[in-house]
Amino acid sequence: MIRMDNLIIEGTGKTPDIRFNASGAIEIGGKSIPENSIGFYQPLYNWIDEYVRNAADNTDVKISLEYFNTSSSKCLLDILRKLEALQKSGKSKVNISWYYEADDEDMMEAGQDYDSLVDLPFHIISL
Amino acid sequence: MAKLDLYNIYLSMEREDIILSFKGDITKELLSSVYQIVEARIETDNEDPKKKKKFFHVLVECLQNMYNHMESVQDISGTDEHTGSAIFVIGRTASGGYRINTGNFILNENAGILKDRIDKINAMNPQELKAYYLERLGATEFSEKGGAGLGIIDIARKSGNKIEYDFQQPSPKYAFFTLSATIN
Numbered sequence: 499m500i501r502m503d504n505l506i507i508e509g510t511g512k513t514p515d516i517r518f519n520a521s522g523a524i525e526i527g528g529k530s531i532p533e534n535s536i537g538f539y540q541p542l543y544n545w546i547d548e549y550v551r552n553a554a555d556n557t558d559v560k561i562s563l564e565y566f567n568t569s570s571s572k573c574l575l576d577i578l579r580k581l582e583a584l585q586k587s588g589k590s591k592v593n594i595s596w597y598y599e600a601d602d603e604d605m606m607e608a609g610q611d612y613d614s615l616v617d618l619p620f621h622i623i624s625l
Numbered sequence: 626m627a628k629l630d631l632y633n634i635y636l637s638m639e640r641e642d643i644i645l646s647f648k649g650d651i652t653k654e655l656l657s658s659v660y661q662i663v664e665a666r667i668e669t670d671n672e673d674p675k676k677k678k679k680f681f682h683v684l685v686e687c688l689q690n691m692y693n694h695m696e697s698v699q700d701i702s703g704t705d706e707h708t709g710s711a712i713f714v715i716g717r718t719a720s721g722g723y724r725i726n727t728g729n730f731i732l733n734e735n736a737g738i739l740k741d742r743i744d745k746i747n748a749m750n751p752q753e754l755k756a757y758y759l760e761r762l763g764a765t766e767f768s769e770k771g772g773a774g775l776g777i778i779d780i781a782r783k784s785g786n787k788i789e790y791d792f793q794q795p796s797p798k799y800a801f802f803t804l805s806a807t808i809n
Contacts, residue, residue, distance in 0.1 A: 512657060531660070531685050533653050533692055565678065567685050568775035571762055601675060604682070604783065611755075615763050 502552060505545040513538050514563060518545050522554030522590065530566035530574075539573035546580045553590035557581065562597035562625070565605065578616045585618055593619050600624045642717035651692050651711050651729075659688065663715065672721075680723040680808045683784045687806055688713065690776040691727040694802070718807060728803040736792050736800040746777055747787045754782045780806050 502520040509515030509528035517525040524546075532538045559581065566574065578594070585592040596609035606622060613620035638646070644666055645659065663684060667677045691711055711729035718724050731739065749757060758778045781788055789805040 511661060531689075533656065533689055565682055567682075567689060568779045569689065571775060575762060602678065603675075604679065607755075611759055611762070614759065 502548060505541070507541075514566075516542065518542070518549070520549065520552075520554070522557045523560075524557065525560045525562075526574075526577075527560075527562040529564050530570040532567075532570070535567070535569040535573045539570070539576070542573075542577060543580070546577060550580065550584050550587075550589070553584055555590060557584065557590045557592045559592065559594045560597065561594065561609075563605065564599070566608075571608075575612065575615060578612055578618065582616045582618050593621070595621045595623055597623050597625050642719075644715045644717065646712075646714040646716075648712040649710055651688075653692075656688055656692060660685065676723075676808060679783055680725075683780055683806050683808055684715065684723075684725050686776045686780050686783070687725045687727050687804065690780070690804070691729050693776075694729055694731055718809075720809070722807055722809045724805060724807045726803065726805045728801060730795075730799045731802045733794065733798060733800045736802065739802065740790070740792065742777060743788050743790055746781045749781070751782070751785075754778060758782060780804075784808050 504520055505516060505518035507513070507516035511529065512532050514526050514528040514530045517523070517527075530538075561574075581592045581594070584590050594612075596612070598605035598609060606624070609620070609622040613622065645662060647655070647659070660681075664681065667680065670677060691713065711727065713728070714726045716724055746754070746757070758775065761775055761778060777788065784806045786807045786809065789807075791803045793801040793803075795801055
């Protein structure tokens with residue numbers, strides 16, 4: 499079995515903090531407002547595609563975004579859809595925790611939006 | 626350029642409560658600086674943090690909407706003097722809200738489609754906007770401009786106000802499109 503590297507990207511004022519661990523802990527946090535979201539998210543897609551081939555028994559996803567632009571919203575959905583496919587394959591139990599700052603109704607609603615678009619266990623948690 | 630009466634320009638900007646204005650080439654680097662300046666500036670505003678966050682969110686969408694439009698005009702037209710340059714003015718409203726105005730050239734032939742899209746979105750209530758946003762988010766592929774066609778919907782949804790717009794026709798080929806979003 500090929501050992502997979504973790505994907506760690508430090509956040510900036512425009513792009514989120516990425517902690518993708520081959521052990522199944524996947525975290526996205528901070529802000530995501532790049533003009534060209536695909537450019538940022540493509541390596542994340544690639545990592546997940548590789549992860550899916552040798553997924554851990556449990557995939558624990560934590561999303562704690564302060565805000566994201568519409569260009570990133572599509573990329574986030576693509577990531578969730580890849581994880582949805584992983585869950586459906588039965589190779590890993592995927593759990594999504596969506597964190598939002600208390601009182602931030604927009605980010606809470608964004609979590610509910612994604613919950614309605616993908617078939618995954620979705621926990622929306624106030625920080 | 627003729628000699629300017631800067632004091633009068635200053636007074637008029639002060640009167641209009643302008644936070645930031647810019648005319649010229651819009652680049653990613655410029656936008657990064659604008660986000661930083663505005664974030665630092667509104668931190669000192671004695672306002673509801675939710676309102677400030679909403680304003681910043683709508684600001685990002687407005688500026689990126691402008692940036693995406695401009696890119697396509699540049700690509701198509703090459704050397705036209707109008708292209709590559711745009712304007713934005715960000716300020717406070719008299720009633721204590723925030724207002725974002727953007728202006729950029731687009732191809733005349735695209736003006737009708739854009740007008741129809743904004744009219745359609747302006748006619749929707751919050752529930753319809755949410756449903757339309759989800760429909761587009763779930764269904765759309767990225768356009769060649771790098772957007773997902775969601776920006777205008779999101780501006781209407783997050784600002785909670787109708788999008789104001791105008792088209793002027795400085796040339797047979799180009800329209801000057803202005804968009805204005807208000808956060809109460």
